[in-house]
Amino acid sequence: MTPEHSGKAEESPRQRLLSAGTPMCAGCGGLQALHQIYDQVGEKTVFVNAAGCMTLLSIYPYTPFRGSWLYTAMACAPAGAQGVRDALDVLLSKGHIDAGQDQLPVVLTGDGSAYGMGLSATSAAIDRGLDFLYICYDNEGYGNTGHQYSAATPAGARTATSRVDGYTGVKKDLFAIWSAHRPAYVATVIGTEPADLARKVKKALSLRGPRLLLVLAPCPTGWGFEPSRMVEIGKLAVESGIWPLKEYSDGQVRHTRVPAKRAPLEAYLGLQGRFRHMFVPRRNEEQLAALQRQVDDYWEHID
């Protein structure tokens, strides 16, 4: 973006910091958000990446990152971030690097790790007050292995391991779990709301301690929609109220966008193959009403 084209400079840089050429699927909502986040967090970061779709970002000898990247097993990315932080602290204390060369450990995992396998290591890292940023790209299933259900899969969604009537559990509330630890910052974001996302990244970067950016990542492959509809579906997730945009800091939860009039949930569900069984061969009125009621109940208590 040229300076004379003012006003849009933040939205449209000449060059994105995160390089193209990654093996993420066409239309990946997680990659869209990561581009926006990386433009702000920059290259003075050490990404600690648990196994998942985004492990494939860096396949030797290729990486889209300008800064450092480290791969860990699925359950232990926050422990990896602790090691990186400790190592940097040792280098700082011995004078091998100065404060200007310090880097931010950034954990990057999918929902399988963030909501499930890695939760213990995450909880412990927050307990220790680890100074790190956690980015979870939540595509509501184990996307890299064929989209089996995870603890983040919403009720009723078909996955590779819940093929007929969909997932019978409920989506775990990771925002509440993180907030209950009283960390520095927790926020839900989505790449299709770039202004809200940019403000939250900025806020997260202004704080120290454990910080989570929980990104809903519309997934054409796992959710069953045409890649071209990714932004439409992301916007509907927010407008229908099923993905509330909110943040936690200083013991308070604030909703950053309260839809004045929520779109009907089925407008969101109906665009996705994983919910198709609720519409054909016949509409499952009971299930559709129950899911709508859950969204309505949530917002009833929000100002």
Next chain:
Amino acid sequence: MYRIRFHGRGGQGIKTASRILGTALFIEGFEVQDAPRYGAERRGAPIFAYVRADTHPIHERGVIHRPDLVVVADETLLAISPAQVLEGVTDSCVVLIYSAKPEAWWRQQLPDIAQIVVLVPLESLSVAIPVGALCAGAAAALLGKVSAEALAHAVEEELSAHDAAMVESNRKAILAAYMEVTPWRGLVCSSLPLGVAQTPPPVWVNVPHDAVDIGAPVIHAGATSGLVKTGLWRTRRPVIDRERCRRCLQCCAWCPEGGILAGADGWPVIDYEHCKGCLVCAAQCPFQAIGVIPETQAEGGADAQTADRK
């Protein structure tokens, strides 16, 4: 033994195709292996799947390097060397290509390939059927060992998680593809299992130990992934119409690849070397200024665009 190798793109149903063919062969009494290659099953990316079938126990495993039948669900893959479509194709191997272009055209394009069969897109189909499924039907006919009944059963079995209407439309389409190549029924010949005698010994290369900063899989430069040309995944191409574009640059913000950048003059420029063809930009452009054309109609265009940017 029959060795069948499927080539297509993520989203075409290549894995399902291999399963349908494998199950049909199994119903006919064969011992069968079917497996996709794991690792790059991304929409639009080159996908491989393998089927082996034999009347005796199969002792081979893994990737098929010497196929008896190669199935090409997307003809544009033939021009892409990493897709390795023609790897190990001998004169006894049949190459089935799903294409609207006539067989004579393909013979001219691929003079070294002895046996080419073209499956033309079936215009009689009223609903969109994954190309992979059609190819599975045609492949079954080329083998000459699968009855239409076994094929129909295999479709029902493999698609059992889907609703009845979808199974039915797929079954019809697959059987239509099966009938379409009936003149070549049984064209594919089985070949002998490869024993130790037929397998060339591995060539050992002694690699001296390097210092850890050279020998370890550490990447010492940033942003190297730009060297990977993911534009090869694209089957449809977004094209910006400058008559309509108002340079709002929303497309730059929405592109999940970071693949649309603002040029110095303020016009958005699509990076065709990396654009995967998700078409989010075309769907979201508030001025309908981004059109979509099939990649096959844009040949040569990529180079011109790239030159533009430089």
